[in-house]
Structure formats: C-alpha cells, structure tokens
C-alpha cells in the first residue's frame with residue numbers, strides 16, 4: 001500500500017522539477033530549455049509564416065504531421081472570462097509585436113472551434129488583419145476537441161485546406 | 167417507436183430492476199415515494215439527456231453508489247436499437263449506442279423521442295417564461311438534435327459574457343470603470359450569431375406547432391375558444407415568417423445589444439438574447455396566464471401536449487412515447503377520453519398513478535399494469 005504512494009510522490013516531484021527546468025522560448029513561448037527554442041532557431045524554416053496555437057501540446061501535434069515548415073506562436077490559453085483569462089493574460093502583445101515588426105506574410109490561426117476558441121480567433125483576427133494575411137485552419141474536429149487529439153492525417157488536411165478569415 | 171425493455175441499476179431508488187413493456191399502454195401503480203416518477207425519469211434522460219427534476223447526475227445515482235446505469239432496448243421503424251447510459255456521482259456520463267461508445271452525448275438524441283405530461287405542466291401556463299422556454303427547447307432538441315449543440319454553445323457564450331460583465335471593475339456607484347465594449351464585442355458577435363440561430367429555430371417550430379395546438383384546442387373546448395401562440399423574442403418584434411430572415415434578425419440583435427448596453431453593464435449580466443424570450447398563450451385574445459380558469463388552463467396544456475405528439479410524429483416519421491406522470495387522474499373523463507382517442511395504440515404510453523379507480527374501464531382493459539414498491543417492480547397480477 002505504501003510503495004505505490006511513495007512512487008507517485010516521487011513522480012510528481014520529478015514532474016515539478018522538469019517543469020521548473022523547462023522554460024519558455026522568449027520568441028514563440030513554446031516549451032524550451034534554451035532561451036530561444038529549436039524551431040525558432042531553425043534556419044531552414046519559413047520565417048514568413050506564423051502558426052498561432054493555444055498550447056505547446058498543439059505545437060507538438062502539428063510538428064508530428066511534418067507538413068508545416070513555418071514558425072509558431074503559443075498563446076498560453078484561450079480568452080475565458082469565467083477563468084479570469086482576458087487578452088492581457090495571453091501572449092498576444094508579443095505576437096502583435098512580432099507580426100508588425102518582422103513583416104510576416106501569413107498568420108495561421110490553429111485554434112479549436114470551441115466557444116472560447118472562436119472568440120480568441122475573432123479577437124486575433126481584428127488585431128492582426130491590418131498587418132498581414134490571416135487564415136484559419138478549417139478542420140472538422142469533434143466538438144470540444146483539441147488539436148492534441150486530432151490525428152496527423154486530419155491535421156495535415158486541415159493545413160492544406162486553410163481559408164482566409166472573414 | 168417502442169420501448170421494449172428497460173433496466174435500471176443503482177438508479178435513484180432502484181438497485182437492479184428490469185422491466186419489459188408488453189402493451190402499448192403501461193400503468194405504473196404505486197403508493198407515494200415508491201419510484202414511479204423515477205422510472206419515467208430514466209426514460210426522460212434517454213430521450214432528452216436531461217431530467218426536469220435535477221441537473222446533477224449525482225442525484226440520480228443511488229445513495230451510497232458511485233455509478234448508475236440505464237439500459238434500454240428500443241424498436242424503431244428501421245430496426246432495434248440498444249442504449250446504455252452510465253451516470254456517475256462524480257465524473258462525466260458515458261453512453262453506448264448499439265455497441266458503440268459515443269464521443270458526444272448529443273449523438274444519443276433522436277434515438278428515443280418522448281412527450282412528457284405531468285401535473286407540473288400547468289406551469290406552462292402559470293409559470294414564468296423560463297418554464298416555457300425549457301418546454302420549447304425540449305421539443306426542439308428532439309425535432310432537430312443539432313439544436314442541443316447550438317443551445318450548449320449559446321449557454322457557454324452567455325456564461326462567459328456574464329462573467330466579463332460581472333467581473334468588470336466598478337466605481338463606488340457600481341458603474342463599470344473603463345471601456346468594456348472592446349472586450350464585449352467578440353462575445354457579442356458570437357452571442358448574436360448563435361442567438362439568431364436559436365431564435366429562428368424556435369420561431370419555425372412554433373409556427374408548425376401552433377396550427378396543431380389550435381385544432382386540438384378547438385376540439386377539446388368544443389369550438390368555444392380560440393388559442394393563439396405568440397413568440398416574443400427579446401430582440402425583435404414578433405412577426406410571421408420571422409425565421410426566414412436571418413440577416414434582419416441578426417441586425418435587430420445587435421441594435422438591441424447597443425440599446426441595452428448601459429443597463430447590461432450596470433446590472434452586470436446579459437439582458438438581450440433568446441435566454442430572455444417569451445412565449446405567450448392567448449385564449450380568445452386574453453393571456454391564458456392571467457385569465458384562464460383552471461379548466462381552461464388544463465385544456466390548453468393538453469392541447470399543447472397532443473400537438474407535440476403529432477409534430478414529433480410528423481417530423482421524425484415515428485410516433486414518440488408519451489409519459490404521463492400523475493396527470494391522468496387529474497383530467498376529467500371527457501378529457502381522458504379525448505386523450506385515449508388520440509393515443510389509440512399508435513403512441514406507446516407510460517402512465518403513473520397511485521389509484522386505478524380514476525381510470526376509465528377502457529384504459530385498464532388494454533393496459534399492462536405494473537406495481538412499484540420501494541424500488542421493486544412487479545406485474546400487478548403476481549401480487
């Protein structure tokens with residue numbers, strides 16, 4: 001009875017330590033041990049395209065498709081007043097700065113079609129459209145589904161079929 | 167459609183009980199607090215995914231247990247269906263339809279359709295607008311299951327928008343400081359888009375239901391009274407064909423939001439949208455709510471229920487079940503007979519009662535009679 005509990009304790013501790021060590025990329029806010037992550041540093045990736053996601057897990061899911069060769073931007077959540085999350089709590093200002101300063105050609109919004117996701121998409125659309133082309137990926141994820149659970153084929157198809165935000 | 171069997175495990179006061187329905191009409195007989203309504207509630211859950219008695223699954227699980235199960239076999243025109251719903255005292259529901267675990271609960275909607283009629287339904291006339299909206303929503307969910315999705319999404323937008331309004335910083339007089347309109351705008355867009363879709367569907371359903379209800383009402387009242395059903399969306403003036411004009415409706419929605427913006431910020435809650443709709447019943451041009459006598463109100467509710475039966479039958483193409491909780495004994499013999507005539511053998515009907523004495527002999531003759539005692543069900547003749 002005691003042993004599994006002790007093991008869980010140890011595991012939890014290990015996870016906490018890992019989290020403390022893994023910081024965030026200062027450019028895209030993806031999980032990274034280095035100040036700037038591998039993806040942001042990769043010289044052969046397309047600098048003109050930024051894919052905006054809610055969470056680092058979404059980056060990992062999209063990377064698995066091997067379809068996408070641009071950069072990312074991790075918001076760190078979605079707008080949700082019920083949870084006390086407004087635009088100020090998300091990495092939105094740094095995104096606007098990135099896009100306005102570096103002359104991005106396209107921003108792809110890859111955000112789940114939940115109520116909060118739609119709201120965040122609308123909000124970002126308004127802010128970004130003066131600077132660049134904004135598209136969203138058109139994917140029929142299950143309701144309440146997250147990018148993380150979408151399989152690779154679905155995601156790859158979604159990337160191909162992205163359309164411009166109205 | 168026909169519910170052929172039902173099994174309840176750790177559901178309310180049922181530990182483990184199987185029931186087989188062997189006739190188009192089943193009378194569930196028992197003293198108070200034995201489990202009659204609980205049985206109907208299980209059927210209601212399968213058809214609406216909701217109970218009108220509670221919104222917490224915890225209440226549905228038998229005291230001292232962690233999970234409850236409702237299993238049902240349903241005969242549809244297209245063939246048999248099996249449903250298993252698992253409810254948890256803490257945690258999410260899961261449902262299995264024909265052996266397949268459903269990813270979304272709303273995919274269960276449409277498997278079993280029901281119309282409920284209980285003594286509480288007098289609140290349709292006497293109660294507040296929330297009661298009538300709930301009734302219409304329950305009907306719509308069965309007519310077009312996608313409506314349940316829209317309703318969920320709308321509810322979520324509403325809660326988020328209310329949180330934003332409520333949590334705004336306020337000055338000493340309670341007035342919000344700073345400009346909320348920018349942060350509200352993104353929610354308004356969704357509120358109006360989803361709200362418009364709900365309003366259109368409500369208007370369309372009422373437009374189809376009204377003539378059916380009118381003709382039943384005429385028959386039951388002996389042509390002495392004329393019923394009108396008036397839909398009053400909070401964002402627009404009621405007019406025929408409202409649902410055919412989505413653009414006009416959506417711009418009316420935004421106008422109303424603008425008009426009520428200050429009131430919303432002061433009150434800290436959303437005042438505009440289908441959650442504020444009203445449905446009004448008029449008898450001979452007089453609001454039934456204020457002027458209808460008890461008898462007129464009963465006639466009205468019966469007419470609405472019969473109209474629901476017919477509408478679901480027409481739209482779905484199969485007759486829904488009718489669940490009569492305690493209500494039959496309250497109808498006079500004349501209304502009982504009218505109901506009986508409509509039901510015939512077309513609509514499978516489950517009827518609860520504490521006494522058989524109030525029933526017409528005709529009802530009893532053609533019915534299966536079950537006795538409920540402390541969460542156990544027995545055929546009446548085995549006693």
Ligand SMILES: Nc1ncnc2c1ncn2[C@@H]1O[C@H](COP(=O)(O)OP(=O)(O)OP(=O)(O)O)[C@@H](O)[C@H]1O
Pocket residue numbers: 177178179180196197198199200201202203204205224225226227228229492520
């Ligand atoms: N979660 C639960 N666990 C155990 N028992 C429950 C639970 N919920 C309700 N009950 C019991 O179920 C009984 C009520 O059942 P029900 O509402 O079906 O009564 P009824 O037969 O319809 O009575 P009435 O004629 O008064 O309407 C009560 O005894 C109540 O204590």
Ligand SMILES: [Mg+2]
Pocket residue numbers: 202203204491492
């Ligand atoms: Mg009861």
Ligand SMILES: [Zn+2]
Pocket residue numbers: 025026027028029030036037038039040041
């Ligand atoms: Zn990075």
